[in-house]
Amino acid sequence: xxxxxxxxxxxxxxxxxxxxxxxxxxxxxxxxxxxxxxxxxxxxxxxxxxxxxxxxxxxxxxxxxxxxxxxxxxxxxxxxxxxxxxxxxxxxxxxxxxxxxxxxxxxxxxxxxxxxxxxxxxxxxxxxxxxxxxxxxxxxxxxxxxxxxxxxxxxxxxxxxxxxxxxxxxxxxxxxxxxxxxxxxxxxxxxxxxxxxxxxxxxxxxxxxxxxxxxxxxxxxxxxxxxxxxxxxxxxxxxxxxxxxxxxxxxxxxxxxxxxxxxxxxxxxxxxxxxxxxxxxxxxxxxxxxxxxxxxxxxxxxxxxxxxxxxxxxxxxxxxxxxxxxxxxxxxxxxxxxxxxxxxxxxxxxxxxxx
Amino acid sequence: xxxxxxxxxxxxxxxxxxxxxxxxxxxxxxxxxxxxxxxxxxxxxxxxxxxxxxxxxxxxxxxxxxxxxxxxxxxxxxxxxxxxxxxxxxxxxxxxxxxxxxxxxxxxxxxxxxxxxxxxxxxxxxxxxxxxxxxxxxxxxxxxxxxxxxxxxxxxxxxxxxxxxxxxxxxxxxxxxxxxxxxxxxxxxxxxxxxxxxxxxxxxxxxxxxxxxxxxxxxxxxxxxxxxxxxxxxxxxxxxxxxxxxxxxxxxxxxxxxxxxxxxxxxxxxxxxxxxxxxxxxxxxxxxxxxxxxxxx
Numbered sequence: 001x002x003x004x005x006x007x008x009x010x011x012x013x014x015x016x017x018x019x020x021x022x023x024x025x026x027x028x029x030x031x032x033x034x035x036x037x038x039x040x041x042x043x044x045x046x047x048x049x050x051x052x053x054x055x056x057x058x059x060x061x062x063x064x065x066x067x068x069x070x071x072x073x074x075x076x077x078x079x080x081x082x083x084x085x086x087x088x089x090x091x092x093x094x095x096x097x098x099x100x101x102x103x104x105x106x107x108x109x110x111x112x113x114x115x116x117x118x119x120x121x122x123x124x125x126x127x128x129x130x131x132x133x134x135x136x137x138x139x140x141x142x143x144x145x146x147x148x149x150x151x152x153x154x155x156x157x158x159x160x161x162x163x164x165x166x167x168x169x170x171x172x173x174x175x176x177x178x179x180x181x182x183x184x185x186x187x188x189x190x191x192x193x194x195x196x197x198x199x200x201x202x203x204x205x206x207x208x209x210x211x212x213x214x215x216x217x218x219x220x221x222x223x224x225x226x227x228x229x230x231x232x233x234x235x236x237x238x239x240x241x242x243x244x245x246x247x248x249x250x251x252x253x254x255x256x257x258x259x260x261x262x263x264x265x266x267x268x269x270x271x272x273x274x275x276x277x278x279x280x281x282x283x284x285x286x287x288x289x290x291x292x293x294x295x296x297x298x299x300x301x302x303x304x305x306x307x308x309x310x311x312x313x314x315x316x317x318x319x320x321x322x323x324x325x326x327x328x329x330x331x332x333x334x335x336x337x338x339x340x341x342x343x344x345x346x347x348x349x350x351x352x353x354x355x
Numbered sequence: 356x357x358x359x360x361x362x363x364x365x366x367x368x369x370x371x372x373x374x375x376x377x378x379x380x381x382x383x384x385x386x387x388x389x390x391x392x393x394x395x396x397x398x399x400x401x402x403x404x405x406x407x408x409x410x411x412x413x414x415x416x417x418x419x420x421x422x423x424x425x426x427x428x429x430x431x432x433x434x435x436x437x438x439x440x441x442x443x444x445x446x447x448x449x450x451x452x453x454x455x456x457x458x459x460x461x462x463x464x465x466x467x468x469x470x471x472x473x474x475x476x477x478x479x480x481x482x483x484x485x486x487x488x489x490x491x492x493x494x495x496x497x498x499x500x501x502x503x504x505x506x507x508x509x510x511x512x513x514x515x516x517x518x519x520x521x522x523x524x525x526x527x528x529x530x531x532x533x534x535x536x537x538x539x540x541x542x543x544x545x546x547x548x549x550x551x552x553x554x555x556x557x558x559x560x561x562x563x564x565x566x567x568x569x570x571x572x573x574x575x576x577x578x579x580x581x582x583x584x585x586x587x588x589x590x591x592x593x594x595x596x597x598x599x600x601x602x603x604x605x606x607x608x609x610x611x612x613x614x615x616x617x618x619x620x621x622x623x624x625x626x627x628x629x630x631x632x633x634x635x636x637x638x639x640x641x642x643x644x645x646x647x648x649x650x651x652x
Contacts, residue, residue, distance in 0.1 A: 075450050077457075122637050128449045129392055129590075133582050134636050137629040140579075144626045261457055268454055309469075316469040323462030330455050331443045 018197045037182060041175040049174040050246070051286055056181035057243040059282035060188050062266040063275065064235025067192060069264070070273035071201070072228035073208030074123065075132040078139035079263040082233045084146060084255030086112040086240030088153045091161040091250055101164035101245055109238040116233020123229055124222040127211070139257055146252045158251040161244045181242055188235060192275050204228055258319070265326045271336025280337040288325060289318045364608040370498050372604020373505035377560045378577050379584040379596035380512060381553035387529040387591050388549035391441055391452050395460035396557060397578020402463055403429050403558020404565035404574055405471050411479050422562065426555050433554030434547045441550070442543070464575050475571035501563035508556055509597055516593070525549060529591070583628035587635055589645020598643065603628050
């Protein structure tokens with residue numbers, strides 16, 4: 001993907017070339033955006049806030065998957081299983097050992113990373129298609145483990161989780177939990193942006209672009225493929241833990257293959273190899289069912305509704321929308337929303353002399 | 356130890372395995388001809404079985420006519436999918452192609468649930484006798500028929516690729532697209548044909564399973580069970596697919612037997628093939644008969 005820079009935007013040092021926010025405008029926009037988000041709980045209602053929280057938790061996990069798929073070029077069809085593992089790990093740590101929830105979340109991330117490394121070690125030998133199939137197997141094996149390990153997941157009954165507490169103040173409402181998720185999103189997204197500027201980050205991209213050349217240049221393929229799997233699982237674990245303490249209940253059936261596919265969908269719709277794209281993709285996937293619901297509500301009771309029985313089959317309609325969105329994006333916008341966003345920005349930067 | 360149960364399970368395994376073999380064969384057909392890993396193979400079974408069910412119950416067609424209509428429909432369905440969805444993605448990275456077929460899978464699974472509901476619906480009875488006895492064992496007639504159909508399809512594939520003009524064109528395309536093109540073979544047509552055949556053959560498998568267990572969305576799980584089979588046999592080997600399917604069929608029944616007799620873990624029937632899959636990928640990723648991909652720089 002070519003990065004579009006407008007005319008007159010020269011970088012004269014490596015430092016300037018690798019800054020995350022290159023222009024004054026982008027830095028201002030960042031602070032303004034953050035200030036807006038911090039005010040969000042004062043303005044928005046509970047439901048919209050919980051959607052934003054979902055975007056945050058799913059976005060963190062999607063970012064992990066994007067590091068694996070978009071930056072390292074390894075395909076994983078088992079991401080939801082790792083997401084679920086993080087959710088159960090955090091809930092289990094809190095209930096079994098009484099560790100404060102706020103500490104449980106990062107520990108769950110580390111535990112999930114460890115599990116990811118176990119599945120990633122064989123994956124280091126595989127690539128492309130074979131890896132996709134291996135992670136498919138991991139998905140079913142972990143799902144089976146969730147159903148079986150009653151001590152860990154609560155079995156079919158699921159597991160009840162608790163809200164995090166900071167200094168006697170429980171973050172048990174959407175308004176307060178939102179800030180916790182926002183903090184995690186900022187930390188993890190900045191960490192990922194920085195990772196991509198380091199030697200390790202460039203090594204991952206080299207593995208994706210041409211793994212043979214990368215190996216000849218002295219990059220240890222097995223190490224970086226496994227590392228990428230570990231990072232992806234870490235992000236999935238943190239996202240899962242945040243998800244668990246928001247919903248206050250985790251069910252074993254939630255982390256099925258459809259959920260894994262949704263994560264892949266987020267990465268593709270957002271843009272492979274784009275950090276902010278992961279968040280955009282998550283936002284798209286969270287908004288999609290809402291749009292479908294709104295569409296169904298609009299025709300409810302009408303002739304169309306009676307003829308197609310939309311009201312009772314809304315969940316299938318949502319699944320169809322996910323499948324259709326993935327296919328349409330692949331055919332018409334394979335570089336994702338992040339690319340489209342860049343085009344829009346470039347257009348307005350040069351407006352009205354864009355050609 | 357329970358000898359009769361073991362024998363019964365082995366027989367079941369062979370019969371189900373033959374069906375896996377058929378589905379795996381049609382999966383390999385698409386992979387060989389067009390280098391697309393089709394994650395929507397199970398949905399071919401599902402769509403085929405529902406369409407056949409619809410012809411038989413809603414239109415009250417005789418079985419043979421409805422079955423022929425289903426085959427015609429599925430041929431068209433395969434061609435349309437290839438032309439509309441997969442053709443624009445030629446030359447895109449593996450992940451895009453995989454995701455496109457996954458997207459197709461979700462879409463059609465949900466669509467079928469929407470149109471036909473989530474509950475399993477039985478086929479109208481096709482045979483006069485429900486079960487007959489073979490070697491002292493009670494076997495469902497539809498199962499025997501499915502074994503027969505599977506063998507027939509396998510033989511048909513063998514003939515098709517060895518002697519027919521189109522089959523030879525497909526083998527040439529699979530071997531080297533550029534050379535095939537220079538010999539006057541239309542590669543896009545070969546792609547479309549491979550999808551058409553694959554969809555129609557999968558539909559046959561879907562209808563057979565539907566006759567025994569009723570039609571429901573569980574059929575699409577065959578598409579996932581296909582992966583252990585094809586990885587075991589080698590992704591680009593038709594013979595390997597058949598053998599892999601048989602082995603997976605026997606393996607899951609054996610796993611269930613071991614589980615029911617000694618382990619009592621439950622659910623081994625579903626999960627055992629995936630453990631086997633991981634193991635094969637670790638030891639011999641190109642499977643029993645697959646071509647080892649040697650990369651030169």
